Amino acid sequence: xxxxxxxxxxxxxxxxxxxxxxxxxxxxxxxxxxxxxxxxxxxxxxxxxxxxxxxxxxxxxxxxxxxxxxxxxxxxxxxxxxxxxxxxxxxxxxxxxxxxxxxxxxxxxxxxxxxxxxxxxxxxxxxxxxxxxxxxxxxxxxxxxxxxxxxxxxxxxxxxxxxxxxxxxxxxxxxxxxxxxxxxxxxxxxxxxxxxxxxxxxxxxxxxxxxxxxxxxxxxxxxxxxxxxxxxxxxxxxxxxxxxxxxxxxxxxxxxxxxxxxxxxxxxxxxxxx
Amino acid sequence: xxxxxxxxxxxxxxxxxxxxxxxxxxxxxxxxxxxxxxxxxxxxxxxxxxxxxxxxxxxxxxxxxxxxxxxxxxxxxxxxxxxxxxxxxxxxxxxxxxxxxxxxxxxxxxxxxxxxxxxxxxxxxxxxxxxxxxxxxxxxxxxxxxxxxxxxxxxxxxxxxxxxxxxxxxxxxxxxxxxxxxxxxxxxxxxxxxxxxxxxxxxxxxxxxxxxxxxxxxxxxxxxxxxxxxxxxxxxxxxxxxxxxxxxxxxxxxxxxxxxxxxxxxxxxxxxxxxxxxxxxxxxxxxxxxxxxxxxxxxxxxx
Amino acid sequence: xxxxxxxxxxxxxxxxxxxxxxxxxxxxxxxxxxxxxxxxxxxxxxxxxxxxxxxxxxxxxxxxxxxxxxxxxxxxxxxxxxxxxxxxxxxxxxxxxxxxxxxxxxxxxxxxxxxxxxxxxxxxxxxxxxxxxxxxxxxxxxxxxxxxxxxxxxxxxxxxxxxxxxxxxxxxxxxxxxxxxxxxxxxxxxxxxxxxxxxxxxxxxxxxxxxxxxxxxxxxxxxxxxxxxxxxxxxxxxxxxxxxxxxxxxxxxxxxxxxxxxxxxxxxxxxxxxxxxxxxxxxxxxxxxxxxxxxxxxxxxxxxxxxxxxxxxxxxxxxxxxxxxxxxxxxxxxxxxxxxxxxxxxxxxxxxxxxxxxxxxxxxxxxxxxxxxxxxxxxxxxxxxxxxxxxxxxxxxxxxxxxxxxxxx
Numbered sequence: 001x002x003x004x005x006x007x008x009x010x011x012x013x014x015x016x017x018x019x020x021x022x023x024x025x026x027x028x029x030x031x032x033x034x035x036x037x038x039x040x041x042x043x044x045x046x047x048x049x050x051x052x053x054x055x056x057x058x059x060x061x062x063x064x065x066x067x068x069x070x071x072x073x074x075x076x077x078x079x080x081x082x083x084x085x086x087x088x089x090x091x092x093x094x095x096x097x098x099x100x101x102x103x104x105x106x107x108x109x110x111x112x113x114x115x116x117x118x119x120x121x122x123x124x125x126x127x128x129x130x131x132x133x134x135x136x137x138x139x140x141x142x143x144x145x146x147x148x149x150x151x152x153x154x155x156x157x158x159x160x161x162x163x164x165x166x167x168x169x170x171x172x173x174x175x176x177x178x179x180x181x182x183x184x185x186x187x188x189x190x191x192x193x194x195x196x197x198x199x200x201x202x203x204x205x206x207x208x209x210x211x212x213x214x215x216x217x218x219x220x221x222x223x224x225x226x227x228x229x230x231x232x233x234x235x236x237x238x239x240x241x242x243x244x245x246x247x248x249x250x251x252x253x254x255x256x257x258x259x260x261x262x263x264x265x266x267x268x269x270x271x272x273x274x
Numbered sequence: 275x276x277x278x279x280x281x282x283x284x285x286x287x288x289x290x291x292x293x294x295x296x297x298x299x300x301x302x303x304x305x306x307x308x309x310x311x312x313x314x315x316x317x318x319x320x321x322x323x324x325x326x327x328x329x330x331x332x333x334x335x336x337x338x339x340x341x342x343x344x345x346x347x348x349x350x351x352x353x354x355x356x357x358x359x360x361x362x363x364x365x366x367x368x369x370x371x372x373x374x375x376x377x378x379x380x381x382x383x384x385x386x387x388x389x390x391x392x393x394x395x396x397x398x399x400x401x402x403x404x405x406x407x408x409x410x411x412x413x414x415x416x417x418x419x420x421x422x423x424x425x426x427x428x429x430x431x432x433x434x435x436x437x438x439x440x441x442x443x444x445x446x447x448x449x450x451x452x453x454x455x456x457x458x459x460x461x462x463x464x465x466x467x468x469x470x471x472x473x474x475x476x477x478x479x480x481x482x483x484x485x486x487x488x489x490x491x492x493x494x495x496x497x498x499x500x501x502x503x504x505x506x507x508x509x510x511x512x513x514x515x516x517x518x519x520x521x522x523x524x525x526x527x528x529x530x531x532x533x534x535x536x537x538x539x540x541x542x543x544x545x546x547x548x549x550x551x552x553x554x555x556x557x558x559x560x561x562x563x564x565x566x567x568x569x570x571x572x573x574x575x576x577x
Numbered sequence: 578x579x580x581x582x583x584x585x586x587x588x589x590x591x592x593x594x595x596x597x598x599x600x601x602x603x604x605x606x607x608x609x610x611x612x613x614x615x616x617x618x619x620x621x622x623x624x625x626x627x628x629x630x631x632x633x634x635x636x637x638x639x640x641x642x643x644x645x646x647x648x649x650x651x652x653x654x655x656x657x658x659x660x661x662x663x664x665x666x667x668x669x670x671x672x673x674x675x676x677x678x679x680x681x682x683x684x685x686x687x688x689x690x691x692x693x694x695x696x697x698x699x700x701x702x703x704x705x706x707x708x709x710x711x712x713x714x715x716x717x718x719x720x721x722x723x724x725x726x727x728x729x730x731x732x733x734x735x736x737x738x739x740x741x742x743x744x745x746x747x748x749x750x751x752x753x754x755x756x757x758x759x760x761x762x763x764x765x766x767x768x769x770x771x772x773x774x775x776x777x778x779x780x781x782x783x784x785x786x787x788x789x790x791x792x793x794x795x796x797x798x799x800x801x802x803x804x805x806x807x808x809x810x811x812x813x814x815x816x817x818x819x820x821x822x823x824x825x826x827x828x829x830x831x832x833x834x835x836x837x838x839x840x841x842x843x844x845x846x847x848x849x850x851x852x853x854x855x856x857x858x859x860x861x862x863x864x865x866x867x868x869x870x871x872x873x874x875x876x877x878x879x880x881x882x883x884x885x886x887x888x889x890x891x892x893x894x895x896x897x898x899x900x901x902x903x904x905x906x907x908x909x910x911x912x913x914x915x916x917x918x919x920x921x922x923x924x925x926x927x928x929x930x931x932x933x934x935x936x937x938x939x940x941x942x943x944x945x946x947x948x949x950x951x952x953x954x955x956x957x958x959x960x961x962x963x964x965x966x967x968x969x970x971x972x973x974x975x976x977x978x979x980x981x982x983x984x985x986x
Contacts, residue, residue: 061307061310062307064869072865072866072869073866076863076865076866080863083390086390086424087424090390090422090423090424091424091425094423094424095423095424095425098442109447111442111443111447111449113442132830145797149797155427155431157742158738158742159483159484159487159488160483161738161741161742161745162487162488162735162738162984163482163483163487163508163512164483165741166737166738166741166982166984167487167511167512167982167984168507169960169963169964169967169982170967170979170982170983171507171511171512172964172967173964173967173968173970173971173978173979174968174971175968175971175972176968176971176972177972195333208964208968211960211964212961212964212965215957215960215961216961218930218931218932218957219954219957219958220764220765220767220931220935220938220939220950220954221762221763221764221765221951221954222763222765223765224765239929240921242503243917243918243921244918245503246500246503246504246914246915246917246918247918247919247922249499249500249502249503249518249519250499250500250915250918250919251555251558252499252519252520252521252551252555253364253473253498253499253500253519253520255313255317255550255551255554255555256363256364256499256519256520256547256551257360257361257363257364258313258314258317258554259317259321259363259520259547259550259551260362260363260364260547261363262314262317262318262321262550263321263363263543263547266318266321266322272322273321273322273324346675436686458672460684460686460693463684487984490985500915501915504914504915
């Protein structure tokens with residue numbers, strides 16, 4: 001136990017020393033480029049801190065450790081405070097004050113739009129939501145929640161029905177034989193280009209079979225036996241291929257973020273690449 | 275440098291993978307940290323050697339490019355920054371490419387954000403790209419930044435009928451009516467194309483749902499790779515085109531370089547990121563193969 | 578073509594002075610002594626009408642382009658639209674557009690205080706001016722009018738949406754009423770439910786607890802509501818078999834409901850004494866801190882089975898991977914499409930999207946869920962039918978059917 005404590009202290013000392021060295025070296029590098037002393041000290045500190053936090057988070061890949069925990073808690077704390085400030089300045093100052101009070105708008109330096117009594121409705125609903133904090137008046141928050149759920153579903157039902165349902169249904173009405181001029185021309189003009197007849201026809205077949213079998217898979221009112229069973233098995237294959245594609249895209253996204261972080265370390269911090 | 279770097283990277287990664295294959299063939303357990311180490315190597319070695327591959331725009335990317343290209347100069351393009359710093363490495367190359375393309379083509383740019391974190395990214399883009407690369411463009415005439423407003427889809431619901439009900443001023447407090455660029459612009463319906471760059475909520479999908487579809491306004495998008503598969507169903511009828519992840523950004527950048535000589539030397543983070551990306555994908559594919567081989571071997575041993 | 582674009586641009590750059598100078602001249606045709614450019618022929622068939630399906634304050638105009646636009650003398654570079662309250666009144670500029678334009682929607686504001694205000698039920702007179710590269714050479718069209726704008730009560734362009742809303746809501750209400758009335762609505766048994774039963778059995782055999790994660794959703798999310806029903810079922814079985822149950826919660830309200838659910842299930846199983854408040858507990862509302870805590874529980878308690886049902890985000894893979902690493906049987910279900918792939922690869926069984934609701938409706942027989950599920954099934958059947966008709970009509974070149982789904986704005 002004593003040994004592990006000593007090891008932790010040594011690691012901490014090394015990390016602090018490296019941090020300070022990096023701060024000084026980076027500061028000198030920035031001041032070499034002609035920046036004022038204060039700016040180089042400040043910028044070098046932020047760059048080093050960002051690099052330190054990146055490495056602290058990445059260290060979780062080795063194993064859970066206090067540096068990772070420090071970075072994580074810092075992130076959670078900062079983001080909670082950040083969102084609270086954003087909420088205050090964008091919603092209360094940005095949207096509410098300009099519609100209810102000229103003096104408050106003036107105080108916060110936002111243009112006054114004119115008195116609009118309708119804005120007291122969201123104000124009251126907002127206060128009701130906060131009533132959740134009280135054990136006795138907690139029931140009031142339910143009314144505000146009901147309002148939110150009700151209006152959101154009303155607005156979304158129409159939008160989603162229109163864009164995600166009606167338009168998507170009509171988007172699946174595609175010809176299964178694109179520009180069909182007969183079997184002869186089909187084979188003689190066969191090409192694999194993305195806008196070619198073969199590719200387009202194949203794409204339309206995939207859409208037709210995919211939509212048809214996918215819907216059957218999610219049909220719960222009938223046992224999956226016989227034709228239904230076969231179609232739903234094709235449906236699950238279509239779904240799995242979709243998930244595979246989605247997984248692949250996610251890998252790409254995550255690697256991009258890693259490249260972004262490493263670019264920061266190599267370029268902004270260490271100056272290894274331009 | 276690039277080809278030597280490529281050979282060195284492939285050698286390091288290849289030798290490591292071979293070692294892993296031998297380990298798994300002999301039935302030894304491969305620790306997960308080794309997997310992490312490999313991905314780290316596959317990304318950082320090509321990054322250090324600056325390995326890039328050539329890109330060619332696919333139809334879904336080309337459709338967005340051609341739309342901006344075919345619109346007459348002076349058309350109104352709205353660019354919404356619906357992302358934060360955590361998503362920036364992936365989607366910022368897209369927003370930068372859209373910015374450069376629109377301004378080079380002479381379109382009027384309306385910049386805004388549905389994410390609070392997007393507002394500062396718009397400001398950064400204005401300083402680092404517009405002011406530096408397009409010094410002749412005048413704020414309030416050629417481009418404007420109206421910033422962020424809280425409300426998500428609610429904001430879209432309002433500005434599709436009237437900008438001024440949500441935005442009285444631009445981000446610096448200038449009255450919209452005092453800006454030449456807002457002359458005769460009432461709502462989103464006056465825009466010639468809407469482009470949303472993002473990957474979360476609200477993002478491209480919400481722009482289609484709450485602005486593009488109800489207003490019959492051409493809408494394009496650039497999104498983080500994670501959400502790309504969910505947006506494909508909207509193409510081509512509801513979304514005129516889509517840049518999915520860094521690959522989409524790289525394709526757009528390559529098209530921009532090909533068609534505009536002035537962008538020959540522009541920074542192309544998308545294309546640069548595709549080098550490490552490609553090698554990382556090769557490693558992941560190799561892991562899948564090695565994983566399956568060892569799975570079948572261990573299954574046979576068990577039976 | 579490029580030359581024309583350049584001319585248009587330079588003309589635009591000349592700016593307001595050009596337009597204001599042009600505005601002063603209201604004669605039908607004006608010729609100046611800078612006779613470098615000949616006056617173009619005017620546009621024809623100018624027609625204006627109220628814009629359909631809107632709230633008013635908007636007029637739609639159309640015309641036939643000047644014979645000198647892209648043909649003839651080729652000297653038309655664009656058009657300007659003017660409007661006045663009487664044929665001989667003062668005309669004000671309403672819009673400018675490049676050559677080739679043959680229609681325009683003149684939208685005004687509905688607020689009286691707005692500079693763009695355009696009153697309804699007021700007579701307006703329009704004319705279109707064909708412009709040349711010389712700002713003083715242009716030709717005005719004949720004046721069209723009077724025309725009035727007014728709002729419509731009903732947007733006929735959205736009839737398809739209305740039909741679908743009424744159809745879907747009516748079906749849902751009828752089916753919910755039938756379910757409430759005790760009608761036997763068939764829902765097929767899902768393999769995932771069997772997997773849950775098996776997993777509880779296995780946990781009992783091993784003498785290890787079951788970990789149930791409700792996800793990051795709030796108590797109002799449908800996925801979380803569906804998850805409560807499944808939690809109720811699991812808790813009842815656990816109470817019967819006397820296995821342990823751990824339910825770490827992300828949201829305080831979700832936790833309160835989960836406590837009630839588990840308590841009721843233990844009472845239903847006839848073992849209210851076995852229920853303990855500590856089974857369902859609150860962890861934290863920070864996403865990754867919650868994940869870290871749940872991961873710790875998995876590695877310490879080594880539950881025989883982990884069940885993840887509800888709304889999940891980026892934490893899905895971290896949770897499922899740790900569970901797989903700890904050697905637990907894992908069953909998951911979520912309606913977050915982006916997270917399903919991660920559950921599919923790391924869990925033994927996954928309820929995909931709607932299957933989560935179906936499992937809940939099957940187990941709970943709750944009329945609201947059952948009725949909605951059945952209504953969705955009807956909607957799916959309708960989509961399949963429409964898709965087949967759509968395919969057939971498209972393949973026989975009958976585009977009319979697809980037109981029925983067109984929503985104008």
